[in-house]
Amino acid sequence: MNRSENKPVIYLDHAATSWPKPREVLDAMQRSMLEEAANPGRGSHRMAMNAGRVLMRTRTELGRLFGIANPSDIAYMSNTTAALNQAIKGFLKPGDHAIATMIEHNSVRRPLEYMRREHGVRVDYVPVDESGGIDLDELAGLCRPDTRLIVCNHSSNLLGSILPLADIAEIARGCGAKLLVDAAQSAGVLELDVGKLGIDLLAFPGHKGLLGPQGTGGLYISPDIDLVPLIHGGTGSQSEEADQPSVRPDRYEAGTPNTVGIAGLGAGVRHVLREGASAIGSREWQLTQKIMERLSAIDGLRILGPGLGQPRTGIVSFTLAAAEPSEIAFRLDRDYGIAVRAGFHCTPLAHRAADTTAKGALRCSVGHDTTETEAESLITAVREIARFASR
Ligand SMILES: Cc1ncc(COP(=O)(O)O)c(C=O)c1O
Structure with missing residues (x-):
C-alpha cells in the first residue's frame, strides 16, 4: 500500500x-449507467433524449476547454489513435505530401507510413534535437507546393518537450497546408485554444489529462475541412439516405457511442475547467x-x-x-x-x-x-x- x-x-x-x-467521474458514470444509458440520437423516448443531452453537454464543455466555437466540430473517438487515423487517412490523398517530426508516436507514424505505402502519399520527418526541439527553418525548408498536412505532437510522450504550435501553424499556413496536432500529452495540462494557435485538426484522448475513462477521446475538425469518414453506418439521422450524412458530428460518429464513458469524460473536463x-x-x-x-x-x-x-x-x-x-x-x-x-x-x-x-x-x-x-x-x-x- x-x-x-x-x-x-x-x-x-x-x-x-x-x-x-476524480470521484465525480465515477459518480457520473454510475449515474449514467443506472439512469440514462439508452441509445442517444436513435429514439424520442426520455432516456434516449437524456443520453443525447449527456453527449451534447460534454461536447460543449470540450468546446469551452479548447476554444472551439461550434461543439459539433468535435467528433467523439475511442482514443487519440482513432482520432489520428481518422484525421490522417480521411484527409490525405494520393500524391499529397505530409510532414511530421521525429518524435511522433506510432499513432502518427504508422498511419502516415500506411498512407505512403498504400496510397502514394509522400512523407518527410523533421529532425529533433536531444531535448525534443525542432529547427523551424528546417521545417519550413521541407514545405513544398504539394504539402497538404503538417502533423506534430504538442508534447512528446518520451521527453515531455513542448513544440511551439503557434510558430508551426504559421509555417503550415504559409505553405497552404493544414496543421494536425496530437494533444495526447497536453490536453488538460497545457493551454490549448485551437483558434488562437491556428490548429486545423486536434486529436485528443479522454483518458489521460482530461481524467475521463479509457475508450474516450475526440477529434476537432475545422469547419473548412471535410474528412472522408473512416466508419460508415447508422447515425440515427438521414436514415433514408445511402450515403453517410454530411451533417456534423454524425458524419464521423456512426454506431452506438460510449455514452457512459462520455458522461465520465464530461465530469473529468468539468474538473479540469474548474482547476484550470x-x-x-x-x-x-x-x-x-x-x-x-x-x-x-x-x-x-x-x-x-x-x-x-x-x-x-x-x-x-x-x-x-x-x-x-x-x-x-x-x-x-x-x-x-x-x-x-x-x-x-x-x-x-x-x-x-x-x-x-x-x-x-x-x-x-x-x-x-x-x-x-x-x-x-x-x-x-x-x-x-x-x-x-x-x-
Ligand atoms: C503522443 C501520443 N500520441 C498518441 C498516443 C495514443 O493515445 P491513445 O492511447 O489515446 O490512443 C499516445 C499514448 O500514450 C501518446 O503519448
Missing part, C-alpha cells in the same frame, strides 16, 4: 492513462523539477528531454548506467509499489533523438493528484535501486 495516500500503488504512469480518476489546465500543468511541472533535481544527483543517471527550469509536461524519463530500464521498472513495482513504464513508449524515432535505441528508457509521469510525498518515495526508491545495482 502507498503509505501516505492509502492508494494500492504509487501511480506514476499518467502519460499512459490517468489514474485514479495551466494550474494543473504548472503543479505537475513543479513536481518534475523536484524529481529531476534529485534524480540527477545519482551517479550514472541521465535524464532525457529539456533541462531543469525549461518547459515540459509531467514526464521524466531517464536511463541508469548500472541497470536496464525494464529491471528498474520491475523493482519499483515489486519492492516499492511504484508503477512506471519502461521500454520504447511507442515512439522509436524519439529514442533515436535521445540516443536510447539500445535499451529504451524508464518513464515516470506525474498526474493531477500526484503528491510531493509520492515524488519523494520515487526518488528514494530509485536511489536505493541505483546503489544496489552498482555494487
Whole structure:
C-alpha cells in the first residue's frame, strides 16, 4: 500500500492513462449507467433524449476547454489513435505530401507510413534535437507546393518537450497546408485554444489529462475541412439516405457511442475547467523539477528531454548506467509499489533523438493528484535501486 495516500500503488504512469480518476467521474458514470444509458440520437423516448443531452453537454464543455466555437466540430473517438487515423487517412490523398517530426508516436507514424505505402502519399520527418526541439527553418525548408498536412505532437510522450504550435501553424499556413496536432500529452495540462494557435485538426484522448475513462477521446475538425469518414453506418439521422450524412458530428460518429464513458469524460473536463489546465500543468511541472533535481544527483543517471527550469509536461524519463530500464521498472513495482513504464513508449524515432535505441528508457509521469510525498518515495526508491545495482 502507498503509505501516505492509502492508494494500492504509487501511480506514476499518467502519460499512459490517468489514474485514479476524480470521484465525480465515477459518480457520473454510475449515474449514467443506472439512469440514462439508452441509445442517444436513435429514439424520442426520455432516456434516449437524456443520453443525447449527456453527449451534447460534454461536447460543449470540450468546446469551452479548447476554444472551439461550434461543439459539433468535435467528433467523439475511442482514443487519440482513432482520432489520428481518422484525421490522417480521411484527409490525405494520393500524391499529397505530409510532414511530421521525429518524435511522433506510432499513432502518427504508422498511419502516415500506411498512407505512403498504400496510397502514394509522400512523407518527410523533421529532425529533433536531444531535448525534443525542432529547427523551424528546417521545417519550413521541407514545405513544398504539394504539402497538404503538417502533423506534430504538442508534447512528446518520451521527453515531455513542448513544440511551439503557434510558430508551426504559421509555417503550415504559409505553405497552404493544414496543421494536425496530437494533444495526447497536453490536453488538460497545457493551454490549448485551437483558434488562437491556428490548429486545423486536434486529436485528443479522454483518458489521460482530461481524467475521463479509457475508450474516450475526440477529434476537432475545422469547419473548412471535410474528412472522408473512416466508419460508415447508422447515425440515427438521414436514415433514408445511402450515403453517410454530411451533417456534423454524425458524419464521423456512426454506431452506438460510449455514452457512459462520455458522461465520465464530461465530469473529468468539468474538473479540469474548474482547476484550470495551466494550474494543473504548472503543479505537475513543479513536481518534475523536484524529481529531476534529485534524480540527477545519482551517479550514472541521465535524464532525457529539456533541462531543469525549461518547459515540459509531467514526464521524466531517464536511463541508469548500472541497470536496464525494464529491471528498474520491475523493482519499483515489486519492492516499492511504484508503477512506471519502461521500454520504447511507442515512439522509436524519439529514442533515436535521445540516443536510447539500445535499451529504451524508464518513464515516470506525474498526474493531477500526484503528491510531493509520492515524488519523494520515487526518488528514494530509485536511489536505493541505483546503489544496489552498482555494487
Ligand atoms: C503522443 C501520443 N500520441 C498518441 C498516443 C495514443 O493515445 P491513445 O492511447 O489515446 O490512443 C499516445 C499514448 O500514450 C501518446 O503519448
